[in-house]
Amino acid sequence: MSESINTARVAIAPSPWHDVSWEHWDDWHWQISNRITTVEELSQVINLNDEEKKVISKSLNTLRMAITPYYASLIDPEDRRCPIRMRAVPTMAETHISDEDLFDPLHEDLDSPSPGVTHRYPDRLLFLVTDQCSMYCRHCTRRRYSGETDRPRSQSEMDAAITYVRETPGVRDVLLSGGDPFTLATERLEYLVAKLHEIPHVEIVRYGTATPVVMPQRITDELLQMLKKYQPVWINTHFNHPKELTGRAKQALAKLADAGCVLGNQSALLRGVNDCPYIIKELCQRLVENRVHPYRLYQCDLSQGISHFRTSISRGIEIIEHLKGHTTGFAVPEFMVDLPGGGGKTPVNPFYMISQSDRAVIFRNYEGVIAKFAEPQDARFLGCPENCHICQDRRERGLDHPFVGLEQLYDGDKLSLEPSGLARHKRKTV
Numbered sequence: 001m002s003e004s005i006n007t008a009r010v011a012i013a014p015s016p017w018h019d020v021s022w023e024h025w026d027d028w029h030w031q032i033s034n035r036i037t038t039v040e041e042l043s044q045v046i047n048l049n050d051e052e053k054k055v056i057s058k059s060l061n062t063l064r065m066a067i068t069p070y071y072a073s074l075i076d077p078e079d080r081r082c083p084i085r086m087r088a089v090p091t092m093a094e095t096h097i098s099d100e101d102l103f104d105p106l107h108e109d110l111d112s113p114s115p116g117v118t119h120r121y122p123d124r125l126l127f128l129v130t131d132q133c134s135m136y137c138r139h140c141t142r143r144r145y146s147g148e149t150d151r152p153r154s155q156s157e158m159d160a161a162i163t164y165v166r167e168t169p170g171v172r173d174v175l176l177s178g179g180d181p182f183t184l185a186t187e188r189l190e191y192l193v194a195k196l197h198e199i200p201h202v203e204i205v206r207y208g209t210a211t212p213v214v215m216p217q218r219i220t221d222e223l224l225q226m227l228k229k230y231q232p233v234w235i236n237t238h239f240n241h242p243k244e245l246t247g248r249a250k251q252a253l254a255k256l257a258d259a260g261c262v263l264g265n266q267s268a269l270l271r272g273v274n275d276c277p278y279i280i281k282e283l284c285q286r287l288v289e290n291r292v293h294p295y296r297l298y299q300c301d302l303s304q305g306i307s308h309f310r311t312s313i314s315r316g317i318e319i320i321e322h323l324k325g326h327t328t329g330f331a332v333p334e335f336m337v338d339l340p341g342g343g344g345k346t347p348v349n350p351f352y353m354i355s356q357s358d359r360a361v362i363f364r365n366y367e368g369v370i371a372k373f374a375e376p377q378d379a380r381f382l383g384c385p386e387n388c389h390i391c392q393d394r395r396e397r398g399l400d401h402p403f404v405g406l407e408q409l410y411d412g413d414k415l416s417l418e419p420s421g422l423a424r425h426k427r428k429t430v
Contacts, residue, residue, distance in 0.1 A: 035068055065090055083244075087139070094138065098307040101306075105338075116161060129181050130179035131179045143304060144303075172204070228259050232260075236266050257292075265333075271309055272309075294330075302340050335349060
C-alpha cells in the first residue's frame with residue numbers, strides 16, 4: 001500500500017495534498033501536472049485576503065504563475081516576507097515598469113544566429129531549449145519568453161541549433177538553458193546532448209536548472225544514467241536562500257554529485273530576500289557542505305517588472321567584502337553584473353589594490369592590513385618557448401582569434417580603442 005506524504009520522508013504537506021500518495025508526490029511528472037496556477041489554488045496553501053487575491057490576479061498578466069506542490073509546501077503561510085513566497089508568488093510590484101527596465105536587457109535575441117541560440121562569447125553559446133520551467137521565479141530575467149507555451153523547441157529548431165554548432169568550429173562549450181532543460185523528457189534531452197557530443201570540437205555541455213531547488217523529484221535514476229553517458233557533466237543550479245536547502249533538495253544534490261556531475265550554483269541578489277551578508281554566507285557554506293560550488297552571485301538584471309528586487313551594486317560588493325577572508329575561499333561566489341546591450345557578464349569586486357609604482361604594489365587585506373608587494377627588477381616577457389605551439393594550434397582550431405579586446409593594445413599595433421561614431425571624427429577640420 002502506498003504511503004501518504006504525511007507519513008513518508010517529507011514534511012507534512014498543506015491540506016490540498018494530504019491524501020496524495022508518496023509515489024505521486026515523488027514523481028516529477030505529477031509535480032508539474034499539479035502546479036499551482038490560479039489564485040484559488042494558491043489560497044488553499046497560504047493565507048490571502050481579498051485585496052491580495054485581486055493583486056495577484058492582476059499581476060499574472062506579466063508572467064504566469066506555476067508553483068510545484070513541493071516548493072509551495074515550503075512557504076510559511078503567514079509570513080509575507082518568506083523567501084520562498086517572494087520567489088514564487090506574484091505581487092503588484094511586477095506590473096510597474098521602471099524607466100531603466102528593458103524588454104531584452106541582455107540582447108539575447110539580437111545576438112541570435114539561430115532560433116533559441118545566443119552566441120556572444122567566442123568559444124561558447126547559450127541554447128534555450130524550452131520556455132517551460134517547473135516553477136516561474138518572480139525575478140526571472142527572461143520574462144519576455146518564459147512560460148509562453150510551456151513546450152520545448154520544435155525538432156526543426158533543435159536540429160538547426162545543432163547544425164549551427166557543427167558549422168561553427170570555435171564553439172567548444174554549449175550551455176543548455178531555457179526555461180529549464182530538465183523539464184524536457186529524458187529521451188528528448190538525450191537526443192540533443194548525444195548530437196552535441198558527436199561534434200568533435202564540442203568539449204563540454206552544461207546545464208542550467210532550478211529543478212534541485214523547486215522540484216528535486218526530477219533527479220531520477222533514469223536522468224542520472226543518461227547524464228553519466230555524456231561526461232563531463234557540468235550543472236549550475238539556482239539556490240537563492242538557505243531555506244531552500246531542504247532534506248529533499250540535499251538528497252537530489254547528493255545523487256548528482258555521486259553520479260560525477262560537477263555542481264555549481266548561481267544566485268540572484270534580491271532585495272528583501274537575500275541581500276544580507278549573513279544569509280549569503282550561510283547559503284554558500286551550506287552549498288559547499290553539499291558539494292556545490294557557490295559559483296556566482298548576480299546583480300538582478302534590468303528586465304521589465306523586477307525593479308523592486310534590485311539592490312544597489314554597492315550592496316553586492318559589501319556582501320562579497322563580508323565573505324572574503326571570513327570564510328573558505330571557494331565558498332565566496334563571484335559577484336557579477338550582466339551588462340545591458342549584450343555587454344556580457346562582468347565581475348564586480350571589492351578593491352584590494354590601493355596603489356602602485358614601478359617596483360611595488362600596495363594592497364589591503366580583509367582585516368584592513370596594508371602591505372607592500374615588491375615587483376621584480378626585470379619583469380619583461382621572455383617570449384614564447386621555441387617548442388610551444390599552443391596558441392597557434394588553438395587559433396587553427398578556431399578557438400581563439402588574434403588580438404581581441406585589450407590584446408590589441410598589449411600585443412597589437414593599436415594605440416587606442418575607440419567606439420564607432422565619435423563626434424570628433426565627424427567634425428571637419430578647418
